[in-house]
Amino acid sequence: MRGKKNIDTTLRKLRISRIILPICIGISVVCYLFWSHFDIQAFKSIDWGYQVFAWLLLGVLFYVIRHLAYSYRLFILSDKKLSLRKSAELIFIWEFATTISPTSLGGSAVxxxxxxxxxxxxARAVTIVLYTIVLDTFFFVVSVPLLLTILxxxxxxxxxxxWDDMNGYGITFFIVFAIMLTYGFIFYYGLFHRPDQIKKLMAFFARRRILRRYKEKLIQTGQDIENSSRRLRAKSPDLHIKAILAxxxxxxxxxxxxxxxxxxFIDTVPRTLYHTFMIYGRYETMWAITAASPTPGGSGLAEYLFxxxxxxxxxxSLAVVVAFTWRIIAYYTYLMAGVIIVPAWIRKIYNRKKSVNLGE
Structure with a gap:
């Protein structure tokens, strides 16, 4: 019965109908941008030679590598209890949950x-998710100052x-970055230095009247997280290094x-190291701002800001074409993959729980 309730909870959070909203928002913004900015002559000026498809194929390859890196991280953080194949499947579901949630934390909650x-x-699941947040924050702690220093x-x-040119976008970026550092540090401190504080936090929530029905579970989770944290800190440095590299x-x-x-698409952009890093860095700052978007997966806002x-x-005149291509690879691919993978995964989990219950 408990397993059925958990599955129903997951279904409510991941129901396929929720993809309609981000798709409608994203497509609406793209249609508006096409109507207001698209230039058919500029589009015809694109040289549709092999280099266009070569760069796009390289971009797709980069995203495959990204997915595999996340899968490997989940594989090692689960102490290899999840296979690489299973980890890759779960990353698809994780990313799908992120695309239909207002923020990346929504995906982490699922x-x-x-x-x-x-x-x-x-407790292990909670520890894995919290540790991935710490690892992701660490990446930005290193990369953002480095990009600002170099570029x-x-x-x-x-x-x-x-600094005199700083506008709302710049201020928003630094606010989001500060928030990211804050919760990343809190989770790091809780996992690696004072897990007892997380235990106390769980006990605090357990005493709230609205959460009274979950009192025992919250208290037990707090205790389990403290134990899991102890095991996490006892892991060899190799595991942490591999997790950071992934x-x-x-x-x-x-x-x-x-x-x-x-x-x-734009053959006039110089293929130099400086411009490559500048384009890369702008994506980081834009991602940070869209991460604060109230729309699912930043849909609409990302296309508009590009x-x-x-x-x-x-x-x-070409921004909408480039932006839409980017979003197809980086966003809509996971949205569509979720439509295929999530129902099959839910059925598999449900059948497994059913078999266990029948066995009892």
Missing amino acids: AMIFLSLERLKT GLNVIRPEIFT TFTAWIFKFALMFCIIYA GGFYSDYVPL
Whole structure:
């Protein structure tokens, strides 16, 4: 009965009908941009030679590598209790949950549920998700200052060169970055230094009247997280190094997709190291801003902001074509994959639970 309730909860969070909203928002914005900015002559000027498809294929390859890096991270963090194949499947579901949630944390919340359904203890699932948040935050702690140091404030937006040029986009970026650092540090501190504080936090929630029905589960989860944290800290440095490398690989190849897309369509952009890193860096800052979007997966906002963030690289007349291609690879692919993978996964989990119950 308990397993059935967990499955029903996951179904409510991952129901396929929820893809309609982000698709409608995204397509509506794309249609508006096509209507207001699309230039058929500029589109015809694109040289549809082999280099376009070569760059696009490279971009797709980068996203495959990103997916495999995340899968490997989940594989090692689960102590190999999840196979690489199973980890790859779960990353598809995790990413799908993110595409239909207002923020990436929404996807992480669902991840705790479906990881626990995959024969992982709830505490282990929670620990894995919290640790991935710590690892992701660590990537930005390293990469953002590095990009700002090498490329300057212009990496945030084309019009920002000095602190006097700072506008709403720049301020939003630094606010989101500060929030990211804050919750990343809290989770790091809780997992690696004071897991007893997480235990106390769970006990605090358990005493709330609205959560009274979950009191025992919350208290037990707090205790389990404390034990899991102890085991996590006892792991060999190799595991943490591998997890960090997998995290960095996933994020780097995610953001590297952008220069593949731009180089595919805009042959006037110089293929230099500086411009490659600038295009890459702008994707980081744009992602941080869209991560705060109230729309599912940043749909609509991402397509709309693209032209402004890359106005010095992509003509406005072609921005909608480049942006839509980018979103197809980076966003809609996971949205569509979820339609296929999630129902099959739910049925498999349900049948497994049913078999166990019948065996009892």
